[in-house]
Amino acid sequence: MLPIVTYAVLPHRFTPGAKRGRAPAMLLLLFIFSAPCSAGNQGFREQFTTNYKNFQFNAQQKLIKETEAKTMQAEIHALIAEAMEPKKTYPQRMYLLDIASAMASGYQHWHGDIKALTQKIDKLMQMELKQEEARVAKLMRWKKEERFLGNFVMKEHMEEMEKQNMAPVLYPHWVHRIWFECKVCHQDIFIMNRWRNNISHQQFDAGKQCGACHDGTMAFGVKDKKQCNKCHLAGKTEAEKLHTLSGINHDEIQTVAKRFGAEWNLKNLPDGNIPIDKFGFIDWLSLKRNKVFNPIHSLRKNYKHKARSNKILFESKGNLDDVIFDHEIHSNWINCSSCHPEIFLETLTNDVKMIRMSKGKHCGYCHGKVSFTFASCKRCHNRKKGAPRNNMLIHKGKNSD
Numbered sequence: 001m002l003p004i005v006t007y008a009v010l011p012h013r014f015t016p017g018a019k020r021g022r023a024p025a026m027l028l029l030l031f032i033f034s035a036p037c038s039a040g041n042q043g044f045r046e047q048f049t050t051n052y053k054n055f056q057f058n059a060q061q062k063l064i065k066e067t068e069a070k071t072m073q074a075e076i077h078a079l080i081a082e083a084m085e086p087k088k089t090y091p092q093r094m095y096l097l098d099i100a101s102a103m104a105s106g107y108q109h110w111h112g113d114i115k116a117l118t119q120k121i122d123k124l125m126q127m128e129l130k131q132e133e134a135r136v137a138k139l140m141r142w143k144k145e146e147r148f149l150g151n152f153v154m155k156e157h158m159e160e161m162e163k164q165n166m167a168p169v170l171y172p173h174w175v176h177r178i179w180f181e182c183k184v185c186h187q188d189i190f191i192m193n194r195w196r197n198n199i200s201h202q203q204f205d206a207g208k209q210c211g212a213c214h215d216g217t218m219a220f221g222v223k224d225k226k227q228c229n230k231c232h233l234a235g236k237t238e239a240e241k242l243h244t245l246s247g248i249n250h251d252e253i254q255t256v257a258k259r260f261g262a263e264w265n266l267k268n269l270p271d272g273n274i275p276i277d278k279f280g281f282i283d284w285l286s287l288k289r290n291k292v293f294n295p296i297h298s299l300r301k302n303y304k305h306k307a308r309s310n311k312i313l314f315e316s317k318g319n320l321d322d323v324i325f326d327h328e329i330h331s332n333w334i335n336c337s338s339c340h341p342e343i344f345l346e347t348l349t350n351d352v353k354m355i356r357m358s359k360g361k362h363c364g365y366c367h368g369k370v371s372f373t374f375a376s377c378k379r380c381h382n383r384k385k386g387a388p389r390n391n392m393l394i395h396k397g398k399n400s401d
Contacts, residue, residue, distance in 0.1 A: 045075050045099075052102055060106065069111040076100050076107065076117060080124065090132045097125050142168070145234050148243050149281045150174045150370040153234045154199060161232070170234040172242040173370050174282055178253055179262045181295045182370075183335045192338050192365075212299065218260070245274050245282070263294035277379070281372050285329070307331040313383070313392045314352065320381040324392070339365075351398035 044067055051060040064072070082088075083096035104118045142153040150173025161168055176185075186192040189212050197209065204211035204222040210231075213219045220227045233239045241247040250266045257264040266272065268290045275283040287293050297305045308331045314323035330339075340346050343365050350362065357364035357374050367374045374380065 044071060045079075048075075048103060049099060052099065061110075064106040064110050069107065072103060072107045072111065073114070073117075076103050076114075076121075079103070080121065084124070090128060090135075093128055094125065097121055097128070101125070142234060145170055145239060145243070148172075148174065149368075149373075150177070151242060152194065156199060157201075166228065167232045167236055168234040169231045170239050170242060171231075175242070175253075177284070177295070177370075178264060178293055179257055179260050179295055181297050182333045183338070184296065184298055186334060186338050192334075219256075245276070248274065257293070260296055262296050263291075265292050265294075268292045277372055277376055279373055279376060284371070308336070311392045312348070312395050313389060314395045316381060316385065320377060322383040322385055322387075323380045324383050325395075348393060348396045349398055350395070352395070 044063070047063055048060065050056070051063060079096050079100035083093045083100065088096075101118070101121045104114060104121060108114055108118065142155065145151060145153045152171055152173070154169040154171060158168060182192075189209060190197050199209055201222070203209045204214070207215065211222050214222045216224060220230060229238070250264070250272075254264040254266065269292055270290075274292075275286045277283050297303060308327040310327050312325040312327070314325065316322050343362060344350050352362045354374070356362055357367070360369075363374060363380075372379055
């Protein structure tokens with residue numbers, strides 16, 4: 001088995017006319033895969049690759065000079081064939097083509113001209129680079145739409161929507177959050193995980209998911225064809241109002257709030273502006289403290305709101321202040337089942353670390369996605385070390401008694 005090494009290839013750095021051999025060797029080595037070698041002299045390829053990765057130029061020169069021309073040609077063709085197998089990923093293909101390019105360079109120097117073959121490798125690498133650029137561009141296409149915290153584009157049914165000449169749905173979390181506590185939707189209507197809900201118009205039409213509210217009475221109906229553009233607006237100029245607070249229509253928000261039984265008290269807004277933090281995200285706690293808004297807790301009339309009131313102290317091991325987790329604040333927003341037991345075990349031994357949060361674990365499950373980013377350190381690290389604990393629960397961390 002030959003270890004296949006994946007390189008970070010930047011499109012603008014690849015120049016077909018440049019000398020082969022040394023330039024590709026300078027690519028940044030990122031990951032290592034394992035894949036079987038194809039036809040050709042397996043021992044030659046392995047030794048060539050080892051020399052190439054370790055910049056053993058003298059050993060490489062000796063190997064090429066001592067290897068028969070037909071062996072090298074066969075291995076170059078085998079590398080190309082293996083690189084273009086349908087199941088190969090972009091990094092795997094570029095790695096194999098890069099090895100083939102270096103091998104062809106060595107062949108041309110010591111055994112004779114194979115210009116047609118080297119040109120073929122150049123063209124294949126150019127083609128792969130263009131395809132990767134197109135793939136990345138497609139992935140990044142909706143980043144602008146999702147730049148405001150909580151907004152996301154529903155891309156699951158892109159082909160179906162494109163056939164109907166419709167834009168994807170842009171869902172603005174922040175607008176709905178003005179009228180509804182998070183627990184209204186999570187977990188009864190939507191599981192609080194973007195990829196678990198199997199969102200579809202069939203579900204809407206059956207009164208589920210978005211159809212639970214958008215029924216034509218509580219909010220505009222999902223079956224009303226005249227209303228499609230109110231949601232299917234990702235990429236359109238009409239969506240701009242959802243990326244910024246400057247164009248917010250307070251009268252409309254207040255009217256809708258009254259219809260739902262919520263509140264939007266514009267008079268309590270300082271200077272009439274929604275408060276934002278230094279990262280440009282809405283400061284929801286400030287809005288609540290100033291009684292600017294009062295969202296509803298449930299769609300059920302017989303619902304009885306309950307909130308936990310205990311606090312947990314997380315003692316900081318670094319220079320930052322300690323963290324107090326306030327259950328009451330969080331349980332006003334969400335139900336206990338949204339966090340327990342999947343995100344946090346109902347113990348004081350969860351192995352909570354910033355590195356895990358940055359990957360969407362623990363607090364990072366919400367913060368940085370629909371709530372303020374944990375990069376705003378002092379929003380949480382705000383309790384002086386050694387301050388009185390006042391009967392708080394103490395987080396013990398992993399493997400504690």
